[in-house]
Every structure is written in structure tokens, then in C-alpha cells.
Amino acid sequence: MKKQVIIYTILSIIGIFILNLMVNMQGNTRDITETNVLLSVLCVMFGILIEWRKILTIFKSGVNVNWLIVPSVILLMIAILPYGFSIVVIVIHNIFGTSLNPPIVTPLLTESVRNITFVFAGIILVRSLTKEKHA
Numbered sequence: 001m002k003k004q005v006i007i008y009t010i011l012s013i014i015g016i017f018i019l020n021l022m023v024n025m026q027g028n029t030r031d032i033t034e035t036n037v038l039l040s041v042l043c044v045m046f047g048i049l050i051e052w053r054k055i056l057t058i059f060k061s062g063v064n065v066n067w068l069i070v071p072s073v074i075l076l077m078i079a080i081l082p083y084g085f086s087i088v089v090i091v092i093h094n095i096f097g098t099s100l101n102p103p104i105v106t107p108l109l110t111e112s113v114r115n116i117t118f119v120f121a122g123i124i125l126v127r128s129l130t131k132e133k134h135a
Helices: 002-027 032-050 052-061 069-079 083-095 111-128
Strands: none
Touching: 002 032, 032 052, 032 111, 052 111, 069 111
């Protein structure tokens, strides 16, 4: 019981530290590209921290890649699209006929959706490196 309290306290401190870094990064406007890359890495790290037990499993029993690697890589690729590229895709889409925005690109125009996507990609990435357990 005492060991679990210590583990959860350490994990909470790490999580709060990562969230604090993320908040401080958003206020930094010196180099927006560098800030976005570091913020993305922190979001993926936060997603990995959520699956900390599976990380321990990976260290104990090794890496077992499963089919979830495909959606995690696709999510990372979609979320990493630069903001300017998203706008270009929407403009090109609007020029060629319809005024509807592409459903994959439009949500990624907001920073919060990008951050959530990176956290989710981190969770799926960790799950893709462990052996699946069937009920």
C-alpha cells in the first residue's frame, strides 16, 4: 500500500511537471515552430505517462509490436501537419467546388484538438508496443 502511494505520488508530480511545461510553452512566442514541436513532444509524453504500467511491461518482457502501431503512426502524421498546410488544404478544397471543409483537417486548426490528438497518439503508441490481452 505504501509503495503504491509513493508510485502514484511520483507519477502525479511528473504529470503536473509535464502539464506545467506545456502551459509555459504556449506562452512562449519567440519561435513558434520550435514551440509547437516541443509542445507536441510533451503531449505525447503525457500520453505515454498515462500508460505507465504498460511501459513497465515493455521493460520487463520486451517490445511486442501489434496492429495498433498503424493508427498511432497515422494519428501522429495527421496531427503533425503544420497549421499553414491545413489552411492550404482547406483553400484548395474550397476552390474546387464545395464550401465544406475536409473533416480531418478542420478540427486540427485548433491547438487544443492537436494536443488531445498527440496525447491519444502517445497512449495508442504505448499500447501498440505491448502484447494484447484478450478477455
